[in-house]
Amino acid sequence: MTTAIFPAAGASRRMGKGTNKIFLELLGESILIRTLKTFSESARVDFLIVVTGAGEVDAAKKLLDATPNLKPYAVTIGGTERQFSISNGLKLVPPETEIILVHDAARPLVNLATIESVIDAAEIFGGAIAAVPEKNTIKIIDAEGFVKSTPPRAELVAVQTPQAFKKEILLRAYEQSAADNFLGTDDASLVERIGGKVKIVQSSYTNIKVTTPEDIQIAETFLKEKNL
Numbered sequence: 001m002t003t004a005i006f007p008a009a010g011a012s013r014r015m016g017k018g019t020n021k022i023f024l025e026l027l028g029e030s031i032l033i034r035t036l037k038t039f040s041e042s043a044r045v046d047f048l049i050v051v052t053g054a055g056e057v058d059a060a061k062k063l064l065d066a067t068p069n070l071k072p073y074a075v076t077i078g079g080t081e082r083q084f085s086i087s088n089g090l091k092l093v094p095p096e097t098e099i100i101l102v103h104d105a106a107r108p109l110v111n112l113a114t115i116e117s118v119i120d121a122a123e124i125f126g127g128a129i130a131a132v133p134e135k136n137t138i139k140i141i142d143a144e145g146f147v148k149s150t151p152p153r154a155e156l157v158a159v160q161t162p163q164a165f166k167k168e169i170l171l172r173a174y175e176q177s178a179a180d181n182f183l184g185t186d187d188a189s190l191v192e193r194i195g196g197k198v199k200i201v202q203s204s205y206t207n208i209k210v211t212t213p214e215d216i217q218i219a220e221t222f223l224k225e226k227n228l
Contacts, residue, residue, distance in 0.1 A: 003047040003097040005089040008105035009078020034108035040071045048073040051085040103162040106210045121199045122164035130203035131157040
């Protein structure tokens with residue numbers, strides 16, 4: 001069994017709309033529902049957990065209840081940090097779950113092939129994340145803003161979601177991070193801390209995270225090109 005957790009409790013300040021961006025629409029359909037529909041299309045995904053703001057649980061439930069053909073789901077309250085929100089979601093993972101997916105609710109353009117490839121890789125390697133080759137030159141800088149070095153671009157990837165892990169590995173990573181009071185930048189960083197291997201799975205550059213008003217325009221352009 002595979003359970004997917006969708007952190008969606010952010011304040012969405014960069015969007016500047018005064019509401020959680022997951023409720024904003026792309027071509028007439030909310031970002032949240034577009035995301036959940038894609039995961040629901042997969043025969044490999046069995047259960048969905050949406051983690052949203054304390055004042056948004058009822059609104060999210062109402063939206064999901066009105067959407068046909070979604071996989072079974074639960075909605076819970078998030079925390080002050082993304083990591084805390086996912087930790088809350090982990091409490092609702094069904095006992096029979098073997099693989100846990102974590103996907104940004106604000107990445108509505110993820111495709112089915114990426115979702116299932118990440119699951120496949122996690123089953124083999126224990127952990128896997130969607131990513132694309134880095135197109136920009138990256139600089140490492142010092143505390144004063146001067147360049148220290150330039151890592152080879154061929155060794156760099158831009159990490160996305162979904163990220164998938166065997167349940168016992170992700171739970172152990174979260175338990176250790178809580179014990180150490182450690183906050184990571186993503187779930188893979190927590191797994192890496194406990195010595196877990198994480199496999200990179202090729203994703204798509206269209207799998208963007210909708211964060212700013214400009215991203216809405218970009219996402220709608222991609223959707224129109226795909227006739228979605």
